[in-house]
Amino acid sequence: LEKQFSTIAGVDTMTSVSTDGLATITLQFSLDRSIDAAAQDVQSAIAAAARSLPSSMPTPPTQRKVNPADAPIMNIVLSSSTLPLSTVAEYAENLLAxxxxxxxxxxxxxxxxxxxxxxxIQLDPNALATRGIALTDVEQAVGNSNVNLPTGTLFGRDKATSIQATGQLMTAQAYAPIIVAYRNGAPIRLGQVAKVIDSVQNDQVASWYNGKRNVMLAVLRQPDANTVQVVDSVKALIPVFQEAIPPALDLQI
Structure with a gap:
């Protein structure tokens, strides 16, 4: 990605920070460069580098425009006392945002x-060692049991029909019975060597408001936009959001 970005015109500086499972690349452009045109060039560079990226990446790279001098003009807080935060996040990202x-x-x-x-999946090293099961055995078994691929095609006289098996597992309860190995003719299931729980992708990220966990949306305006008009326009959507979200969700500005 950095090699592709280095060919973009108008890049003053490029910095990158990499952590476990995440890499962030920041590009700073010269003031005479149109930010919209620069964003298109960045997206084109990402597309050009896509063929060289690992196929095992859970999501493709994304880009967004940021003005370091800008601050949010409005914060919207979404929380619930009964619904899990993963459900709250779905409404925040897919509806409100x-x-x-x-x-x-x-x-x-x-x-x-x-x-x-x-x-x-939280593996128990002692349980694995006792049964002589390697981490790669568990990884392969989980991968083979959780697929979402076309099964085949039925060809008829007038049309062809694709068949897709619903082999994708969606809950922790569905993962626990997976057979990871056989010992003395008996199956060893994932639940016997690991603790499988319903959780979130990143449990190191959190937001609080008045001492309560929540999901917060920060609204940033365009440089030439009127702050008051933008705030009023967003506030006009609040009644629409209140009708669309469940009563168990609490929305505050």
């Missing part, structure tokens, strides 16, 4: 404290 982004004058909606659902 997308609709607010379409408001005239809104440059970006940043989501803080997002908790996307994921299944976590």
């Amino acid at each position: 997308q609709q607010i982004s379409t408001v005239s004058g809104v440059a970006q909606v940043q989501v803080y404290g997002s908790q996307q659902y994921a299944v976590r």
Whole structure:
């Protein structure tokens, strides 16, 4: 990615920070460069580098425009006392953030404290060692049991029909019975060597408001937009959001 970005015109500086499972590359452009045109060049560079990226990446690279001098003009807090944060995050990202982004004058909606659902497998080293099972055995068994691929095609006289098996596992309860190995003719299931729990993708990220966990949306305006008009336009959507979200969700500005 950095090699592709280095060919973009108008790049003053390029810095990158890499951590476990995440890499962030920041490009700073010269003041005479159109930020919209620069964003298109960055997206083209990402597309050009896509063929060289690992196929095992969970999500493709994304890009967003940021003005370091800008601060959010409005924060919207979404919380619930009964619903899990993963459900709260779905409404925040898929409903609120997308609709607010379409408001005239809104440059970006940043989501803080997002908790996307994921299944976590916490392996027991002692249980694995006792049964002589390697980590790669578990990884392969889980991967083979959780697929979402076309099964085949039925060819008829007038049409062809694709068949897709629903082999994708969606909950921790569905993962526990996976057979990871056989010992003395008996199956060893994932639940016997690991703790499988319903969790989130990143449990190191959190947001609090008044001492309560939540998901926060920060609204940033475009440089030439009127702050008061943008805030009023976003506030006009609040009644629409209140009708669309469950009563268990609490929305505050």
